[in-house]
Amino acid sequence: AQSVTQLGSHVSVSEGALVLLRCNYSSSVPPYLFWYVQYPNQGLQLLLKYTTGATLVKGINGFEAEFKKSETSFHLTKPSAHMSDAAEYFCAVSNDYKLSFGAGTTVTVRA
């Protein structure tokens, strides 16, 4: 079965610094991979997804992620953090049309 592992439950960055959130997946078939963001007491918002084609995927709010099959990774990055990026981020892999989520990474942004 497919699964994802998010490395680091909490990431703290300075405003303007690089944001890097790590996600590794396990899949026996070519995966569909997703990053979602959750703000407090809200549902999840899709940031970006990888299905097929270009391995560098650009999403909303300046985020992007690169699918690396050789490393089984799908890390999320943003060149310059903004205070509004403070939230919980979830990596997910589709598993027979269902989504399996990682444990989540909390991002805090320091002024």
Place this chain on the structure above:
Amino acid sequence: GAVVSQHPSRVICKSGTSVKIECRSLDFQATTMFWYRQFPKQSLMLMATSNEGSKATYEQGVEKDKFLINHASLTLSTLTVTSAHPEDSSFYICSARDWRTASTDTQYFGPGTRLTVL
């Protein structure tokens, strides 16, 4: 596009009562909807998958008689927590799969419902 709403956003009820939560896809048809439960500081746990016009498929360990799911139309699914108890207090989130992107398994999430059982 791909907006999902939930109602209510917050509900407080007494132990032993039943609570119904609605999930609607506002601008697309959702052949499949999902219900999740999320405890504080934790990830989402899939409870069940519902397909329009058929019975829901529950994940292992989820009581189908306690969490009744109905998917009566392509835009509406409901979750009823029957005879709620304090341990049912949680954040319930629904999602819907847009038939136009169904092949990529993309799910769009509602804003969630905070249930507190006293």
